[in-house]
Amino acid sequence: MSKRPADPANGSAPAARQVPMRDFSRSLPMSLLRAREAVMRQFRPSLREHGLTEQQWRILRALASIEAAEVTELARTAFxxxxxLSRILRDLEARNLIERKTAKADQRRSMVSISKEGVKLMASxxxxxxxxxxxxxxxxxxxxLAELQEMLGELEQSLAGLGAGNEASAEE
Amino acid sequence: MSKRPADPANGSAPAARQVPMRDFSRSLPMSLLRAREAVMRQFRPSLREHGLTEQQWRILRALASIEAAEVTELARTAFxxxxxLSRILRDLEARNLIERKTAKADQRRSMVSISKEGVKLMASxxxxxxxxxxxxxxxxxxxxLAELQEMLGELEQSLAGLGAGNEASAEE
DNA sequence: CGCATTCACTTAACATGTTAAGTATCTCCG
DNA sequence: CGGAGATACTTAACATGTTAAGTGAATGCG
Known part of the structure; x- marks a missing residue:
C-alpha cells in the first residue's frame, strides 16, 4: 500500500463557482507554496530514511560549504x-553531527562546524x-529551471526593503 | 549559473567538501523558499493586526469563494x-469565524462555511x-508575474506523480 | 446480517516557523 | 571605570508542518 494520505496537491478545484475575489489558488504565495511543496515532496522520503529533516539537511550542507560559521551567519546562509536554528543545532550536536566551540575573542559567539560523522552522513x-x-x-x-530561478531572484530583489523595518509609521 | 565543474585533478577521496554539490543557496527549494518568504513578509504584519495567521486567512478566503465545503475539499483548496486544518478549524470555530454542521447523508463529513463575522473580518x-x-x-x-506563475505551474505539473507512491519497492 | 475494509476526519507526537522575552557578553561614552 | 545600550545567542509560547495512530461512520462482500 503506497501510503498516500490525500495530498492536497493534485486536482484542479472543479465546480468553480462565482469568484468575488481573485481566485486565491492563483495568488503568488500559493503558487510558490505549491511549487515548493511539489519539489520538496521528492526529497523528503530520502532525507527521512537518513533521519534528517529538510532543515537539518540545509544546515549540514551549509556547514559543509563554509567550514565553520557563527550561528548568525549560519542562520542567514541556511535561511x-x-x-x-538554536533548537536544531542543539539536536545535531547531541547526535554528534556538528561541533561547537565558543570564539575566544568574543564569548558570545560560537563557531559551528560539521563533524566527521556529519561529513559521513552527508556523503551517504x-x-x-x-x-x-x-x-x-x-x-x-x-x-x-535556470530561467525560473532567475525570476525568483528578481522577485526577491524587487521586494527587498519593502517591509523591512523602515516603515517608521506604526510604533507599538 | 550552471553547476560548478568538479576539479578534474580530484579523482577520489569523497570528502564532502570536494563533492561537486551545487551551491545550496541556489538550489531550487531554497530559491522558492526565499521568494515566498519575501512575498509573505509583506502580508504578515497586516494579517497579524487583524489577529489572523497566513493559514487562517487562506481558509477564510477559500470558504468565501466556495460557500461551503467538506473538510477534505477545503484542505485541498487551501493547500x-x-x-x-483540523486544528485551525477548531480555533476558527471557537472564534465564531466559521460554522460547521454534520452532513445528513454521511455522518462522517462535516460541512464548513464562513460566518457573518468571518465575512466582516475578511472585508476589513x-x-x-x-x-x-x-x-x-x-x-x-x-x-x-504572470510568466512566473505560469512557470511555477509547469514545474508543479512536471513533478506531479513523481514521488506519488510508485516506489514499488518498499511495501512495509 | 456480520464483519473486515475503507473513508473522513481527529488526536497525538515531534519538529519547525514566528514573535517576544531572557541571558550573557561586549562596546561605547561620559 | 562603570553603567546604558547593543549584540549574539537562547528560551519560551503559540501556531503550523509532517507523519502515524485513533475513532466513528459508511461500504462491500460472503
Missing part, C-alpha cells in the same frame, strides 16, 4: 530563524539527493 | 494537511491585502 545522502535533483532538472528542463 | 482585511498585492505586482511587473 533559518535564530530560534529554529548526497548521491540520492543529486539524483533527485537531476531528475527534476530533466523533467522541467535545465534552461527553464 | 493544508488534514491535521493542520481584503483592502490592505489587495493593496499589498498590487504593490508587489507593480514592483515586479504584471507580465513577469
Amino acid at each position: 533559518l530563524l535564530g530560534p529554529s 545522502v548526497a548521491p540520492t539527493s543529486e539524483a533527485i535533483y537531476a531528475e527534476i532538472t530533466s523533467r522541467f528542463g535545465a534552461r527553464k | 493544508l494537511l488534514g491535521p493542520s 482585511v481584503a483592502p490592505t491585502s489587495e493593496a499589498i498585492y498590487a504593490e508587489i505586482t507593480s514592483r515586479f511587473g504584471a507580465r513577469k
Whole structure:
C-alpha cells in the first residue's frame, strides 16, 4: 500500500463557482507554496530514511560549504530563524553531527562546524539527493529551471526593503 | 549559473567538501523558499493586526469563494494537511469565524462555511491585502508575474506523480 | 446480517516557523 | 571605570508542518 494520505496537491478545484475575489489558488504565495511543496515532496522520503529533516539537511550542507560559521551567519546562509536554528543545532550536536566551540575573542559567539560523522552522513545522502535533483532538472528542463530561478531572484530583489523595518509609521 | 565543474585533478577521496554539490543557496527549494518568504513578509504584519495567521486567512478566503465545503475539499483548496486544518478549524470555530454542521447523508463529513463575522473580518482585511498585492505586482511587473506563475505551474505539473507512491519497492 | 475494509476526519507526537522575552557578553561614552 | 545600550545567542509560547495512530461512520462482500 503506497501510503498516500490525500495530498492536497493534485486536482484542479472543479465546480468553480462565482469568484468575488481573485481566485486565491492563483495568488503568488500559493503558487510558490505549491511549487515548493511539489519539489520538496521528492526529497523528503530520502532525507527521512537518513533521519534528517529538510532543515537539518540545509544546515549540514551549509556547514559543509563554509567550514565553520557563527550561528548568525549560519542562520542567514541556511535561511533559518535564530530560534529554529538554536533548537536544531542543539539536536545535531547531541547526535554528534556538528561541533561547537565558543570564539575566544568574543564569548558570545560560537563557531559551528560539521563533524566527521556529519561529513559521513552527508556523503551517504548526497548521491540520492543529486539524483533527485537531476531528475527534476530533466523533467522541467535545465534552461527553464535556470530561467525560473532567475525570476525568483528578481522577485526577491524587487521586494527587498519593502517591509523591512523602515516603515517608521506604526510604533507599538 | 550552471553547476560548478568538479576539479578534474580530484579523482577520489569523497570528502564532502570536494563533492561537486551545487551551491545550496541556489538550489531550487531554497530559491522558492526565499521568494515566498519575501512575498509573505509583506502580508504578515497586516494579517497579524487583524489577529489572523497566513493559514487562517487562506481558509477564510477559500470558504468565501466556495460557500461551503467538506473538510477534505477545503484542505485541498487551501493547500493544508488534514491535521493542520483540523486544528485551525477548531480555533476558527471557537472564534465564531466559521460554522460547521454534520452532513445528513454521511455522518462522517462535516460541512464548513464562513460566518457573518468571518465575512466582516475578511472585508476589513481584503483592502490592505489587495493593496499589498498590487504593490508587489507593480514592483515586479504584471507580465513577469504572470510568466512566473505560469512557470511555477509547469514545474508543479512536471513533478506531479513523481514521488506519488510508485516506489514499488518498499511495501512495509 | 456480520464483519473486515475503507473513508473522513481527529488526536497525538515531534519538529519547525514566528514573535517576544531572557541571558550573557561586549562596546561605547561620559 | 562603570553603567546604558547593543549584540549574539537562547528560551519560551503559540501556531503550523509532517507523519502515524485513533475513532466513528459508511461500504462491500460472503
